[in-house]
Amino acid sequence: MGHSPAVAWSHAHGGTCGVPLSCGTPLTITSGCQATTDTKPPGKLGALFSPRPNPIRGACHCAPQHHASPCPLPQHCTPLRRFQGHRQHRVPPQGASPAQTGVTVLGSPQAWRQQEAPRRVKRAWVIPPISVSENHKRIPHLLVQVGSDKQQPGGVIYSIKGPGVDEEPLGIFSIDKFSGKVFLNAMLDREENDRFRLKAFALDLGGMTLEDPTDLEIIVVDQNDNRPLFRQDVFTGRVVEGAEPGTCVMKVDATDADDPDTDNAVVRYSILEQGAGGMFSINATTGEICTARPGLDRETMGVYNLTVQAADMSGDGLTTTAMAVIYLEDINDNPPEFTKEEFSMEVEEQAVGVDVGKVFVHDKDLAGSPNWLAKFTILEGDPEGAFAIRTDPHTNDGVLSVAKPLDHEVRDRFELTVSVQNERPLEPTAPASPRALATMQVRVRDVNEAPVFRENPRRISVLEGTPPGTPITTYTASDPDTHQLQTLTYSLLYDPADWLRLDPHTGTIRTKRELLHPSAFLQGGWYIALVLARDDAEPPLSATGTLSIEILEVNDHAPVLQPPAALLCGRPGRGGTLLLGATDDDRPPHGAPFHFQLSPQHPQLARNWSITRFNVTHAVLAVLAELPQGLYSLPLLLRDSGTPPREQQQLLNVSVCHCGREGTCEDSVLAATSAGAGITLGALVIILGSSILLLVLVGLGAARVRGRRRALRKGLLQRSRDDLRDNILNYDEQGGGEEDQDAYDINQLRYPELFSPRVKPPLRRDAPLSSATPLAPRKLRSGPSDIEDFINEGLEAADSDPSVPPYDTALIYDYEGSGSVASPLSSIVSSLTDEDQDYDYLTEWGPRFRRLADLYGQ
Structure with a gap:
């Protein structure tokens, strides 16, 4: 308490203002003042605060407690305060609460005792927030100095912790562990971190805590370092043409990353460029774009491109631009008009559904919209409704077509009056104009027409039994081409019973045969014939007439x-x-x-x-x-x-x-x-006798068939070891001769009865392994000597064999594969005895020799 504290004010750039204050006087430091004391009492913790500019505008002053005269603060100065390490308390002025004043009372203990009632107060460090501007370039920069009054023989060790020190982002702040000075080591960005809250510690050499940690709050003061940014590069809006002034079209908006509580983030909007006319305006605060003048016409200018600017600092700071594109929506304010007053075209007669021609119109409204689409009407010249007109939706042209057949001989020319208007009615604001009219001259071109049967079908009645050559009717056609003087000829196109005769020149029909009931050619008593009429044009045309003849019934049969x-x-x-x-x-x-x-x-x-x-x-x-x-x-x-x-x-x-x-x-x-x-009885006896004779003949035939089948079951294909019924020939011999020169013994086929049957006839092996084996093998008969009967009976037996019905089909015998591993076929020698050869090895030669193995194997 023996030291006299001194307080000095510093300039915002670090210079000293040099305003002295008396020692020990209680001070009220309002927002914007910083003070330091150059001495500290023994045993107390001191804190040093570096001069920083205060973000809050207004004059900064300090006033001694219990004194009426204030201490004025020079302009452009920020107080630099240094105070003794006494514990700080927020003491409200007389008659005000701390929440209302928001000030910090600093000074000597004697001044505190004058303000406070005697009570026990817990001591704690209270260090006001430290303000530092973002983007500060003088690095390192002293922010504050902390100190403890508990000095130790070896000194006090100081440290800080928190974001920017040992937490992300790292390396921003540091402290001199011996002096307690806190430094700023990197440039700050308020948009990333607007404040830092650190903890300051005082330790002895052994690492023991000397004081309770105190809080250091570092506030980053905003600078206007961010331009406003539009939310999109191009804004799009629409407004109908002819809109009244003040019609809002769209809204643009931009954002600024600076502190929203400062002018750095206050954005104002303006239109830099919009072309001639100045048809639009923008609200500088909200960014809403509205029409400013009347006369918007899509046909004159359909799109407006506006360059919009956003500036912060209420329009005096950083700027950015964007595009606002405004499309004018079409209204039906232009009627369609014909490109000319008269159109000429021609069409062939008798053509129905064909397009005759087109009429062309022009409409200034938006193509493809209902305001542009035209509707045509035939007003005069077509009382019969022979024509129809429609709109081509792609070109907006009127297409005239034929709705009913035209006849050149009846009328060869039409003059039509056509009007046009829009599908959608005109807007009331559209200028009045007369209805658009045009004339269409249509000429009907004559073509060759087919003959026409005026009565089709022609129905007549003819008595059955009418004698041949009787005329029954004259069936003729007419030619519509009266000016061409053509000749028609007739012929019968359909006469299924060949009952009629037709004169080709007159069309007279006569009976060719007698018409009688009943007949397969009558349908419900009617006979149908077709008559063909043909003209002599090039190419000729024809027509078909139907002649229905009713054959009248005559009572010519008695019951x-x-x-x-x-x-x-x-x-x-x-x-x-x-x-x-x-x-x-x-x-x-x-x-x-x-x-x-x-x-x-x-x-x-x-x-x-x-x-x-x-x-x-x-x-x-x-x-x-x-x-x-x-x-x-x-x-x-x-x-x-x-x-x-x-x-x-x-x-x-x-x-x-x-x-x-x-x-x-x-x-x-x-x-x-x-x-x-x-x-009579005699006739009955003859009928019975004939029936008995027929039964006898049928029985004899059945007995013969059964006998033949029994013979087949006894000895079909009776085999012996030497009964070779095939001869293998070499058809691809290229020379050198064949080693096997022994011919086949044909006598075994011609006289099979000379050779005894085998004791054990082999079973057939040409069926698959899964097929059922017959209960008893078939036995061969000793005959017949006739080769044809022998083959036919064998074929019949094979067809009736239930074990192999699907496999008795045509087989390929001339394919012997890519090579044979068997011995030469010359070892097979025809013989009359069973002891000369053993053919069991034939089963090893593969499926191509299975038939031989079946014939000669055991």
Whole structure:
């Protein structure tokens, strides 16, 4: 306490202002002042703060406590304070709370005791924040000096820890461990770190802590070192043409990485360039772009390119630019117009659906939009609706087409009046204009037209049985080309029954044969023929007419009784009735209903017989009195319903038998035999004899077939060891002769009965291994001597073998592979004995010699 502290103020650039203050006077250091004391009491910790500019604007002053006169601070000066290492307390002024003042009271202990009531206070280091500007280039730079009042014989060791020291980012701060001076070793960037919080330690030589660690807060003061940045390089907006002034189009925005609490980050917007007219303006604060003047016309200028600038420091600092592209959207403010007033075109007659020509229009609105798309209408000149007009969506042209067939002979020229307008109605702001009209001159070109049958199909009726050569109709066509004076010829294109003859010049059709019912060429009583008419143009054209001929039915057939014979009981009542029917080859209405009656020429029949109608096609014959047994022939008269009706008298053979109580004939077999359709007993015997003879012949044929198959099962392909039935020939011999000169013994084939069959005939091996083996091998027969029968019977047996049905097919015998490992074939010698050769080795030669192995192997 014996030292007199002195306080001096320093210039912002490090110079001393030289304003002295009295020692021991309590000081109130407001924001922006820094003070140091050049002495420290014994046993107290001192802290040294280096002069730094304060970021807060305004005059900086200090005022002695309990004094009315302030201590003025020179302009452009920042206080450099050095104070004794007394513990610091935030003491509010009289009548104010610490939160309201936010000041730090520094001074001697006597001054503290004058301000505080007597109480126990815990001592702690309190060091105000240290401000340092970013991008400071004088490195290293002294920030602060810390010191402890607990001096040791060997001295005090100082250290700091925290971000920028032993934490990322490393190497920014350092401390002189003996003097306690803290230095800045690298340039700072506020945009990366705006403050650093460090811990300061005081240790003895043994590493023991002398004081509690104190906090060092280093604030990085912002500088305007970052330009504003637009969020994108090109901004896009749209506005309709003709928009009113003040219509907002789009908004641009930029960001500044500097401190948002300073002017360094306050951005202002402006338009540097937008072309002639100045049609747009921008809000300097919000960046919103709006229309500034009327008269936006897409047809004049469809796109506006604006160069927009953003500047910080409220427009006086760093700048950057971006592009704002504004597209004008089209409205329907321009009607379509024809490129000329009259269009000429021509089309062939009879052409339907073809395009005749185009009319061309021009519209200033946006191509492809509904404001541009045209709609055409035919106003005059086409009362029949022969033409149609549509819009080509790609070119916006009007396409005229034929909707109905045109006839040069009827009308060869059309004059059409066509109008055009947009699909979408014009905007009310569009200038008024008259409706666009154009004239289309269409000429119809004459072409050769095919003949035309005016009546197609032609239907006529012809009586069946009409004699050949009778004219039935004249079927002609007309030529629409009246001015060309062409000649037509006719021919029959389709006449399936060859019933007709056609005159090629007049078209008269006559019967060639008699037309009769029934016929396979009639379809429901109609005969269909096709007539071809051809003109003499080049090339000629033709037309086809259909002639439908109805063959009228003639009542030329009388009804036929069915059945012609019957059996019934000879007494009235049960069993004494018979159902009669009739058939007629005529078609309705010349057939049923039929009329049945007893012949009027024999009236005595009515005493014993009666006929009653049952339906339109049947009647009932009944016995009126008991009749003796025997055969009765009843003459009946049958009549149809044709015009005129046809009738015919027919005989009904009735066999009367003796009936039992049940109404059935007791001798029905004999009666049926003798009366069945007039067949006599002799005829019946002949039929039975013929049937028996036929059965005998069939039995003999079956026995012959069974005998032949039994013979085949006994000795099909009877083999012996010397029975060689093949001869291997060499067809690719290039010279030198063949070693095997022994010929095949053909006598074994011609006379197989001379050679005894093998004791153990081998099984067939040409079936696959999975096929079932027959239960008993087939035996060979000793004959026949005829080679053809022998081969045919062997083939039949092979086909009936159930074990190998799929494998008896055509095989390739002339392919012997790429080489044979077997011995020469000359070792196989034809012999008449079984002891000369052993052919079991043939099974080792492969599948090509399997057949030989089967024939001669064991």
